[in-house]
Amino acid sequence: MHKNGHDAASVVRDTIYRATMALDDQKWEDWLDLCDENFHYKITAFSPEINKDMIYLQGQRKEVETLVRLLPKHNTDHSPLRRHTSVYTVDVADDMSTASAVSSFVIYQNMLDGVNSHLDSGESRLFLIGKYHDTFKLEDGKAKFVKREVRLDNRRLDKGSHWPL
Amino acid sequence: MPARNHSQWLAKPKLEGGEWIDSRVYSDQNVFDDEMERIFKKVWIPVCHESELPKPYDFRTTSIAGEPIIIARGPDNEVRAFLNVCPHRGMLLERRPSGSFLEGQPSGNPKRITCMFHAWQFDMKGSCVYVAREKEGYQDRLCKEDVGLRRLRCEVKFGGFVWVSLDDNPKISLEDWAGEPFDCLRKSIDAEPLEVFHYHKAIIDTNYKLWHDTNSEFYHDFMHYHNRVTGFNDAYFARKNFAFKHGHVVVGTFEVNYENYEGFESRGALSFPHLPPNQWYMVDLFPGMNFNLRGSALRCDVVTPLGPDKVMIEFRGLGLKRDTPEERETRINHHNSIWGPFGRNLHEDLIGVAGQGTTMRPHTEPRQILHGRHENQTIHDEIGMRHYYDEWGRWMDRLPNDPDQPWHERNPGESAEAAE
Numbered sequence: 314m315h316k317n318g319h320d321a322a323s324v325v326r327d328t329i330y331r332a333t334m335a336l337d338d339q340k341w342e343d344w345l346d347l348c349d350e351n352f353h354y355k356i357t358a359f360s361p362e363i364n365k366d367m368i369y370l371q372g373q374r375k376e377v378e379t380l381v382r383l384l385p386k387h388n389t390d391h392s393p394l395r396r397h398t399s400v401y402t403v404d405v406a407d408d409m410s411t412a413s414a415v416s417s418f419v420i421y422q423n424m425l426d427g428v429n430s431h432l433d434s435g436e437s438r439l440f441l442i443g444k445y446h447d448t449f450k451l452e453d454g455k456a457k458f459v460k461r462e463v464r465l466d467n468r469r470l471d472k473g474s475h476w477p478l
Numbered sequence: 479m480p481a482r483n484h485s486q487w488l489a490k491p492k493l494e495g496g497e498w499i500d501s502r503v504y505s506d507q508n509v510f511d512d513e514m515e516r517i518f519k520k521v522w523i524p525v526c527h528e529s530e531l532p533k534p535y536d537f538r539t540t541s542i543a544g545e546p547i548i549i550a551r552g553p554d555n556e557v558r559a560f561l562n563v564c565p566h567r568g569m570l571l572e573r574r575p576s577g578s579f580l581e582g583q584p585s586g587n588p589k590r591i592t593c594m595f596h597a598w599q600f601d602m603k604g605s606c607v608y609v610a611r612e613k614e615g616y617q618d619r620l621c622k623e624d625v626g627l628r629r630l631r632c633e634v635k636f637g638g639f640v641w642v643s644l645d646d647n648p649k650i651s652l653e654d655w656a657g658e659p660f661d662c663l664r665k666s667i668d669a670e671p672l673e674v675f676h677y678h679k680a681i682i683d684t685n686y687k688l689w690h691d692t693n694s695e696f697y698h699d700f701m702h703y704h705n706r707v708t709g710f711n712d713a714y715f716a717r718k719n720f721a722f723k724h725g726h727v728v729v730g731t732f733e734v735n736y737e738n739y740e741g742f743e744s745r746g747a748l749s750f751p752h753l754p755p756n757q758w759y760m761v762d763l764f765p766g767m768n769f770n771l772r773g774s775a776l777r778c779d780v781v782t783p784l785g786p787d788k789v790m791i792e793f794r795g796l797g798l799k800r801d802t803p804e805e806r807e808t809r810i811n812h813h814n815s816i817w818g819p820f821g822r823n824l825h826e827d828l829i830g831v832a833g834q835g836t837t838m839r840p841h842t843e844p845r846q847i848l849h850g851r852h853e854n855q856t857i858h859d860e861i862g863m864r865h866y867y868d869e870w871g872r873w874m875d876r877l878p879n880d881p882d883q884p885w886h887e888r889n890p891g892e893s894a895e896a897a898e
Contacts, residue, residue, distance in 0.1 A: 361575055362575045362677050364530070365675060369678070369814060369818050370821075371811065383741075387822060388703075388829060390825075426829075428832060468677060469680065470680060471681060472680070472828040474820060476820075
């Protein structure tokens with residue numbers, strides 16, 4: 314138990330779910346507030362087609378900040394993404410200073426544009442699936458993301474994938 | 479002009495014949511069926527890269543014009559292509575996208591292509607080496623020597639890509655088909671072995687040619703904030719499109735100012751061999767392949783048309799095989815920042831062609847699509863598309879601006895099929 318009474322694993326779970334909500338709402342600053350100054354973000358996938366581990370996107374916190382700040386300057390699909398996250402495991406280090414967690418996620422695209430918004434808007438489609446592999450720094454009863462690897466099961470990525478996952 | 483009524487909307491534009499086309503070229507099922515027979519079953523298609531099957535007995539599967547294909551590397555290191563069809567009763571021989579025939583399968587032995595259904599087996603040259611209960615079933619009427627796989631024309635060329643033609647006797651050799659447009663890249667991509675580090679695909683509700691059109695003009699860069707801030711200068715606008723025989727186009731180079739985009743860096747240190755720092759060449763091959771070398775990374779798009787209103791686009795990124803892990807990671811970051819699925823440009827391109835696909839569904843009213851911009855062959859000149867559709871008309875024997883009319887009647891004395 315932490316000195317403030319919170320169970321470290323619960324804090325980690327709570328942080329993962331808060332990140333999910335911030336990402337769903339495209340509140341990028343709220344998401345980054347949950348991340349350490351040394352945060353590293355990475356989207357990866359294994360391709361059986363080319364038999365390689367691949368990196369689809371990666372950056373330090375500063376680069377992620379730049380990326381989300383420039384998002385409004387880019388054209389994008391308007392359909393919001395909605396994540397369902399389930400925290401599977403949380404492992405807290407013996408000295409209680411760090412933790413790691415594995416969560417499963419399913420991301421739905423809540424159609425706004427679609428192929429033809431007249432037909433498609435209002436429905437939800439399965440967009441991406443995978444797992445979050447997170448590392449946290451535990452300090453003052455809080456968990457801060459130090460590292461997030463988004464391991465996608467998908468290699469098919471159609472339009473609508475412009476944002477952090 | 480104010481908004482037009484129906485007849486004004488349908489009236490032919492005040493442009494020359496080759497400067498606009500009829501949207502049925504993008505939406506008509508009969509046109510699409512003809513394209514599969516007259517174009518895709520005749521031309522050379524880059525189906526994968528040799529680094530995707532690096533060892534003997536490695537394989538990849540793919541398809542062209544609906545025909546399933548196996549690419550396999552033999553023990554002699556030769557890369558060969560076969561129809562992925564068992565000659566017995568038409569079962570798909572290999573169902574996975576890649577793997578190794580060195581491994582035994584539940585129905586068959588190592589080092590064999592085995593049909594899981596009735597255990598017929600084939601070697602890496604496509605010869606049938608085992609027919610289950612051959613004598614009992616066929617006596618002397620049919621033997622394994624009669625039932626080899628269907629072999630396909632296959633060459634490894636232009637940076638190590640694996641090219642396949644379904645035509646047993648292609649009228650144009652691969653060298654004649656694409657050698658000239660590749661001249662601008664050859665020294666860079668053939669200097670040493672390349673390796674694929676990126677693969678993803680998109681399936682978009684649009685016609686495959688609309689994707690190629692997008693790759694064939696840079697007027698659409700107004701859609702890309704990234705390109706506007708890194709590129710829009712005199713040199714950017716001065717680049718030229720160069721048309722080559724067989725409908726191919728090359729876009730000339732210029733030096734990109736990556737530092738103008740926050741968070742980006744110069745690619746000069748990792749530029750491909752013989753390529754001046756931060757230069758950018760692009761090769762658009764008829765009927766829908768694109769090779770794009772931006773300094774440190776090579777991108778290749780290959781279209782697989784699935785219908786008049788649906789296309790799969792496979793995206794590959796390549797670096798040098800000898801890259802150190804650090805060099806490779808930097809190269810991947812450069813590639814992804816613009817061309818990755820979460821990069822700055824690719825996503826916008828997909829939105830653009832999906833939007834065109836929405837307005838050109840099958841059975842929508844035919845309309846004119848304008849390709850009439852002339853800017854001295856520079857990148858905002860639509861010469862690339864005019865050149866493409868001139869070639870398309872020959873192959874299809876259809877006029878692009880009136881696809882029910884035969885091309886050869888308007889072009890007497892010229893061969894209707896470009897390959898002839």
